[in-house]
Amino acid sequence: MFESAEIGHAIDKDAYDAAVPALREALLEAQFELKQQSRFPVIVLINGVEGAGKGETVKLLNEWMDPRLIQVSTFDQQTDEELARPPAWRYWRQLPPKGQMGIFFGNWYSQMLQGRVDGRIKTAVLDQAIDGAQRLEQMLCDEGALIFKFWFHLSKKQMKARLNTLKDDPLHCWRISPLDWQQSKTYDKFVRFGERILRRSSRDYAPWYVVEGANQYYRSLTVGRILLEGLQVALQNQQSPQRSPHAAPLIASLDNLGLLDSLDMSQRLEKSDYEEQLAAEQARLSGLMRDKRFRKHALVAVFEGNDAAGKGGAIRRVAAALDPRQYRIVPIAAPTEEECAQPYLWRFWRHIPGRGKFTVFDRSWYGRVLVERIEGFCSPADWLRAYGEINDFEEQLTRAGVVLVKFWLSIDQNTQLQRFEEREQIPFKRFKITEDDWRNRDKWPQYSDAVGDMVDRTSSEIAPWTLVEANDKRFARVKVLRTINDALAAAYARD
Structure with missing residues (x-):
């Protein structure tokens, strides 16, 4: 050559x-x-x-x-x-x-x-x-x-x-x-x-x-x-060449039941059990984060879920166990002009924590295969190839010592409707409900299918999805904390 x-x-x-x-x-x-x-x-x-x-x-x-x-x-x-x-x-x-x-x-x-x-x-x-x-x-x-x-x-x-x-x-x-x-x-x-x-x-x-x-x-x-x-x-070349999709056609469920339909949404925690378990898991998280072995790792928690599923409340319970200097919460909204000028994953790469730190993503890179897919904000070729890009991205994170936990908080349609109506009636919660939230309810089946595809294609041994039954907020918050704790403990055991 x-x-x-x-x-x-x-x-x-x-x-x-x-x-x-x-x-x-x-x-x-x-x-x-x-x-x-x-x-x-x-x-x-x-x-x-x-x-x-x-x-x-x-x-x-x-x-x-x-x-x-x-x-x-x-x-x-x-x-x-x-x-x-x-x-x-x-x-x-x-x-x-x-x-x-x-x-x-x-x-x-x-x-x-x-x-x-x-x-x-x-x-x-x-x-x-x-x-x-x-x-x-x-x-x-x-x-x-x-x-x-x-x-x-x-x-x-x-x-x-x-x-x-x-x-x-x-x-x-x-x-x-x-x-x-x-x-x-x-x-x-x-x-x-x-x-x-x-x-x-x-x-x-x-x-x-x-x-x-x-x-x-x-x-x-x-x-x-x-x-x-x-x-x-x-x-x-005024039009960017459209590459062929890098994924096989998605296959619908044969029994018309999606992944989320298999969850047991009746799981609950009574208040006394909740308070006891919450305190125990928060204390456990605090100890795991102070452990000297955490200096070899970083922790990233990804929160996705239905509107009004309780992501914010779960994140607050996680943060309540920690010193504010240990963690950072990154809320993901529509990309800025600066972010639009870069590759899609760039806006998330820049927030990856160093060793000994914890970053929470309130919404995440999965927006490409969820909202962008459903709302038509990107082409089918873009969101289809995103599965492979996300898997590669997450593999790089885990190889670098990042402990990655991913949550989908799931509620049923009736529970969501009840929470929407409550938010409209409570003054300090009205900011949480928008016209887009109501409009997205009409696309519930499309979002359910997209979540099923997302979990099927991006839940791996190194970066598995945790599906959280969130009709009962108490149950969901404890499950989130316990999952994070178990992931940290498993990482320490491998060291």
Whole structure:
């Protein structure tokens, strides 16, 4: 794959100077059209051999284009904040919004490649990391992102010649970094595993471009022209290509009974039993959260459920057991303008807690397969592929030590009607009832089907759903607390 990049391409300065003005003008026009349309972001991944001109080329792109619309990020050693979260978190938080360009040095490929070259991971783990990168890029592209992946290449002979030239030049020897010398010793392994990454991860939606780096004029024009061509094609395509759904057609229940119909909604707790059990579970949660083993974990609780099912009351009983400094409650409403400019899961990734912390999501990422599906806020292709994206997201959380508990609080239609009417009569509860709540009652069957599909496709061994019979609020609150406690205790037992 790299052989053609080692041939060398002779473009002299005169040819370069003649080509740059028109290229620069076209790139600026494309960049401003990108901003004006604001339909998609551009993500540029920079990888390759040290000394092949990666930094110089990106510096030049910032000179040719408007740097205010380009965000350059580099990922060296992970910070303590990043180490306390899933590996992809550090990249997600730096994603450019729609209409702008993000350039990533030291990206997900750099990390996995260096880990394999250094012997910290085996080839099988490298291949797993490549597969994970492909899933991430597939998701970003499905969300509309335009991805360019560049590998800047030098042959072993070219790299040695560069180092020998610079080390004897008192004016330019500073340009040699310790990483240059290190890579010169591991060049063969670096290139071998780099080629493995390129071969396994170059796809039509996110292809690799190998750029010969010895000739600065050639590499600059090549990168500029590739970016320009890709931008122009994407900008001219006014409608994002509709990808085929990534899930099989959903199958209706043969007996016309949904998942929620199987719940025993008659379960209740008398007041005295409730108060005793509530106090016991709150005390247990307080102790589990103070346990030193919690420092290895984070806790995330997801609350979904029917309108008026008692999510707020259950969350308050959980919070009542804890120091406010230990937890954070994130209410999820309609996305903001900033959130709409990012991939769907971005708004949730940014709130993932570090180790020793607890985050409660009052509504969550499951809105895509519930309200957005039912109300037509996204296409069928979007919510169908969301099942796989959510499963991948939750797997990353659990691998990073996050204890994830997911609740669906379920009530029947009669109980909901009674609670709606009570809310309209009680002054301090009137804010809880809206016209949308009443309107959603007309779509009860559609929501029930969507919940069944959601649980069927996203309840896994590592992130199971807990269905809570919530006609009796006391019973529901105790079950929620007990489930959280059991999940923490199980995580500690595995440590």
